[in-house]
Amino acid sequence: MPQSTPQSAPAAPAAAVDMQSEARQALAAIGRLEDADTALSLAAEGAALYERDVVKLDGYAYCSQAVELAEKGEFRESTRAASKALHVALQTGNTDLLGKAYRDLAIAFSYAGQLERAEQFATLSLKYPGVDPTQVNGPGKKVLGDVRTRQKRFAEAIALYDQARTESSDRFRPLVDASLANALILSGDLTRARSTLDALAVPSDPSQQAQLQRTRGRLLLAENKPAEALVLYQQLANAPVNGDEGFYRAWALDGISKSESALGNEAQAAQALDQAIDVFDKARAKFRSDEFKMGLFSDLQVVFERAIGMHTRLGQPAKAFDVSERSRARALLDAVAGRAEIGNGEAVALDAATLQTMLRPDEVVVAYHALPDRLMAWVLSNEGVREATLPVAVKRADLARLVDAYRDALINLKPATDVGDKIGTLLLAPLEIPAGKRIIIVPHGPLHYLPFQALRLDGQYLIERNPISIAPSISIAAKLAERTPTVAAQLVAFGNPTINPDVADPLPGAEREVHELSKQFPGATLFFKDQANKSNFTASAPKARLLHVAAHAVADTLDPLHSKVLLADENGQPNYLEAKDVLGMDLSGTAMIALSACESGLGRVEDGDEVLGFTRSFLSAGTSTLLASLWPVSDAATETLMTTLYDDLAKGEQVQDAMRDAQRAVLANPETAHPFFWAPFNLIGNWRLTVQK
Secondary structure, eight states: OOOOOOTTOOOOOTTHHHHHHHHHHHHHHHHTSSOTTTTTOHHHHHHHHHHHOSSOOOHHHHHHHHHHHHHTTOHHHHHHHHHHHHHHHHHHTOHHHHHHHHHHHHHHHHHTTOHHHHHHHHHHHTTOOOSSTHHHHHHHHHHHHHHHHHTTOHHHHHHHHHHHHHTSOTTTHHHHHHHHHHHHHHHTOHHHHHHHHHTSOOOSSHHHHHHHHHHHHHHHHHTTOHHHHHHHHHHHHHSOOTTOHHHHHHHHHHHHHHHHHHTTOHHHHHHHHHHHHHHHHHSSOSOOHHHHHTTOOOOHHHHHHHHHHHHHHTTOHHHHHHHHHHHHHHHHHHHHTTTOOOOTTTTOOOOHHHHHHHOOTTEEEEEEEEOSSOEEEEEEETTEEEEOOOSSOOOHHHHHHHHHHHHHHHHTTOOOHHHHHHHHHHHTGGGOOOTTOEEEEEOOGGGGGSOGGGOEETTEEHHHHSOEEEOSOHHHHHHHHHHOSEEOOOEEEEEEEOOOTTTOOOOHHHHHHHHHHGGGSTTOEEEEETTSBHHHHHHHGGGOSEEEEESOEEOOSSOGGGOEEOOBOBTTBOOOEEHHHHHTSOOTTOOEEEEESTTTTOOBOOTTOOOBSHHHHHHHTTOSEEEEESSOOOHHHHHHHHHHHHHHHHTTOOHHHHHHHHHHHHHHSGGGOSHHHHSSEEEEEOTTOEEOO
16 A cells, blocks of 8 residues: 655645645535535545544644555545545645545545545545655556446556556555456456566565465466366465465355366355355455455455355255355444454354244245346245246346336335336235235345335235335344344433534424324333433433434445434534444344434445445344334324334334334325335334333
């Protein structure tokens, strides 16, 4: 990674005033973009964070922090450190520091997969090459090349890497060459890829040596030399890197699988891939900065996808289902690795045979997995598991567009019946699930954003036909259902937190909602306005059996662990509840949390990973059942929905039935019959929960 310029680097001359104006204009343009990550305005955020620092560092020290944090996978914290460097650069007129701050923002966004932002900041960095241009131009152009590689625009990537080579330091150039070699392999220019790789010196770092060998294996497979590739990958598997043996051995096994498959040995390929997944389950995380440095961009979920496809081709639906379920558990570990603790049992997947014994006769699990070229679906009941054949092979990209179009229709109150019928015919009809059965849906990829309750089948909305709930992982949901069947009627609720009006509007309807639903629970503990703060939440939530939060929420797509519920300001400062905070809490005694907030259920969905945000955080912290929304909600409709839900719960209704009644109550009112009003909330996790009368 680029080195920070020494602290003695000179500040800019008098022309700094023009530079400040230009830089501020660029930032303002970025801030106007409709994106949660940059709309906050990183310069303003940096200024606020800098003022809060008790010990204010030199701007270059913040750059060093940013690089270090990005290498650990702390993307949000990395951008915060870089934004402080940006603030210092703007205040002092230091163009050298400005270029490095932009560079570090580009690196953080690139690592996080936010390619548009990475490109914007890399481009900005190149305007300010500074005292030593190799420290900005080489990394900046490499980031642009990385973006093009991940966009599969290989010719442009290669041209950018070629430029980066000539403008990099001697220390950084080998990383550019490694990225160039991978782009050449992907583009099909195997002759130049071979010459580039052969010219590379052996890195001194053992992990980078292993990554380079992986690249050589890739090239051998591309050159149609699977037997040679097999030998290389076997050597890698038998001599893994010290200190992180599992991770590198797993990728070697993945290479063995690809080599065996190319040799026509499907059974051996499947066996090696299953071994790779076993080893990955024991390895600590998927994020490795060395991979990004060397342009590999490996996605662990792709390994699971290949295994699902392989077991499907071999006619093994239960094994394919098991791999899909394991990938969901793996995604949780990957998201929090090294940054937060989770319960030991929360990321352990159960197999289909075990899950089958945990289901009741009236319960059916529907699990989807969005592969790049088609959507898979399985139906699991107490009788076993079967693969459902969908009528059309829907590509993941097409599925995402379909979901976006339907969500757009719902959020903008457009007629949605026909689209709901069509998607229901595509996704639900082939499952052949009778009306009245309890359905637990395990979405995947873009389907996390789809309100299944608003799909239509047999002329009805699904919620009219079947009680339904959502589970990010059926293993987690089933364990929660067994652990927390019944809970005491003890309610803690937060409503209408007092926050800066420049940040969000007050929510008087939320206050009414909390007062109304609390009538069914004598002795409820209620916090409003200034008292609806993080300190009271942290103290009260672990003791609550039922927890209700009516507030604003913001999804963070850069780093879902920094998604936040906007609780009340404390001591004149924002003190929001972040998903990362929740992971550190013990909520095993909290049976249900209702986040009556806009978009509380949203998080990042990327290349087959599930939504990672408050949903995962609350379930991983021990909460049994969660209610979260998929889009901004209507105050009046939400009040009706929540009061109906809690009325049913107070009567001893099962939560899945209570949620169904609540949504149908809003649907029954002609003024709120459109799915926009009743369909945003998902019931997630333990679908069997009941409250003692």
